[in-house]
Amino acid sequence: MGGGWWGRPxxxxxxxxxxxxxxxxxxxxxxxxxxLILGWRLGRVLPALGPRAPWALFLILVVAFxxxxxxxxxxxxxxxxxxxxxxxxxxxxxxxxxxYLFFLLQPGIGGMLFYxxxxxxxxxxxxxxxxxxxxxxxxxxxxxxxxGVWLLTxxxxxxxGLILAWAAPVVALQWLYMGPAxxxxxxxVVPAIAFPTLYLWVADWYAxxxxxxxxxxxxxxxxxxxxxxxxxxxxxxxxxVLVVFGTVLFxxxxxxxxxxxxxxPAPGRGxxxxxxxxxxxxxxxxxxxxVGQAGGEEAPPLPLEAxxxxxxxxxxxxxxxxxxxxxxxxxxxxxxxxxxxxxxVGEGFCYPGTVLFPDSPDRLEVTWQDTDRLxxxxxxxxxxxxxxxxxxxxDRVHPDGVGGGx
Numbered sequence: 001m002g003g004g005w006w007g008r009p010x011x012x013x014x015x016x017x018x019x020x021x022x023x024x025x026x027x028x029x030x031x032x033x034x035x036l037i038l039g040w041r042l043g044r045v046l047p048a049l050g051p052r053a054p055w056a057l058f059l060i061l062v063v064a065f066x067x068x069x070x071x072x073x074x075x076x077x078x079x080x081x082x083x084x085x086x087x088x089x090x091x092x093x094x095x096x097x098x099x100y101l102f103f104l105l106q107p108g109i110g111g112m113l114f115y116x117x118x119x120x121x122x123x124x125x126x127x128x129x130x131x132x133x134x135x136x137x138x139x140x141x142x143x144x145x146x147x148g149v150w151l152l153t154x155x156x157x158x159x160x161g162l163i164l165a166w167a168a169p170v171v172a173l174q175w176l177y178m179g180p181a182x183x184x185x186x187x188x189v190v191p192a193i194a195f196p197t198l199y200l201w202v203a204d205w206y207a208x209x210x211x212x213x214x215x216x217x218x219x220x221x222x223x224x225x226x227x228x229x230x231x232x233x234x235x236x237x238x239x240x241v242l243v244v245f246g247t248v249l250f251x252x253x254x255x256x257x258x259x260x261x262x263x264x265p266a267p268g269r270g271x272x273x274x275x276x277x278x279x280x281x282x283x284x285x286x287x288x289x290x291v292g293q294a295g296g297e298e299a300p301p302l303p304l305e306a307x308x309x310x311x312x313x314x315x316x317x318x319x320x321x322x323x324x325x326x327x328x329x330x331x332x333x334x335x336x337x338x339x340x341x342x343x344x345v346g347e348g349f350c351y352p353g354t355v356l357f358p359d360s361p362d363r364l365e366v367t368w369q370d371t372d373r374l375x376x377x378x379x380x381x382x383x384x385x386x387x388x389x390x391x392x393x394x395d396r397v398h399p400d401g402v403g404g405g406x
Contacts, residue, residue, distance in 0.1 A: 020210040020321055022087045023098035030203040031105045038112035045119035049251060056250040057111045060243060065103045071166050072099060080159045080219045085328045087212050106200070110243040114192035123184040123257040134179040141172035158219035159231040167238045174245040181252050182245060189248070193240045200236040201228055208232070211321055320366060326354050329366075342382050343367045350382035 021029060046053040075081060076094040088096035127133045148164025151157030175182065182189055205228045207213055215229050223230045252258055320329065330338060333356060343353030343365050351367035 048119040050254040107243045110196040117188035130180040137175040137179045144168040
């Protein structure tokens with residue numbers, strides 16, 4: 001959803017609500033169920049997919065994990081996206097442990113669906129001009145690769161540029177190498193990409209809406225069809241393409257569907273392993289170069305323009321929900337942009353408050369109800385002076401509502 005902290009509302013909302021999902025709970029609700037469904041008796045279809053089927057999908061998971069880790073760490077370090085501290089368990093590097101888990105779980109959805117579809121179909125005939133298929137199929141991805149490099153030349157294009165420059169060259173090389181085989185298997189390839197992509201779009205929309213993670217407006221193009229940033233839609237589409245194309249790459253030698261024809265290297269030649277290794281080495285090396293420059297540096301504080309500012313009435317303002325603590329806000333937002341103050345609610349009464357970006361037009365006032373103060377001050381008479389920063393009994397505060405600023 002779009003939105004921002006614009007102006008002072010007529011009345012501040014003070015509604016109680018249940019906390020939204022954590023990142024781990026998101027996995028349990030959205031990711032684990034389809035994996036369990038697709039994995040049920042998957043072994044029955046493996047004999048129809050050739051000798052490499054038992055380990056090819058596992059290899060894809062390993063490659064996806066290694067391939068994505070440095071890239072994702074770089075994006076989080078650069079604050080292209082982020083995670084409220086109260087939604088994650090811990091971090092390794094800059095990335096939550098739940099995100100590393102996502103690297104392994106997401107490919108399983110597309111990969112297992114592809115296995116099941118492939119076991120039920122026959123390959124299409126060999127194309128008349130395999131080289132034409134290779135070149136025409138790779139050309140759009142090469143164009144997208146160039147577009148990604150161009151988008152990196154300006155700030156709003158950063159996220160989309162990093163996606164395209166990271167993934168599109170690999171897809172182009174996958175198609176140049178295995179395009180005819182992918183084309184012959186298109187009746188399984190297309191739905192194995194399309195259905196997980198649509199499902200993950202819905203899951204991602206929910207996660208952003210509920211503040212499980214947030215996307216920086218500073219580094220995005222600002223186009224949000226159906227409430228989902230176009231960069232996120234592109235990310236889930238292109239990663240599913242990588243998964244399915246990569247599965248074809250590892251399955252093709254010995255796959256009964258491709259027993260004859262162009263794009264079907266014989267088992268034992270090992271060409272596909274060499275190509276996969278080169279693709280992985282080149283991409284990971286490039287990403288590690290970027291992260292290496294960031295390594296050892298403390299993550300910079302989150303500036304105003306990078307803060308998630310989406311408003312969901314009665315639920316959240318940006319990262320702030322009914323269970324967010326002041327401490328959690330301070331871990332994400334620059335301390336100079338946070339001031340403690342008494343927030344007047346009318347007729348001389350106040351609540352303990354925290355003001356974010358006090359000197360900005362996007363000023364945001366958050367009111368709190370500590371358990372120690374609930375019975376004695378709900379609300380209390382305004383003392384007329386700001387609270388000293390960092391003291392008192394407010395190390396852990398429980399917001400009962402949020403309000404817009406002046």
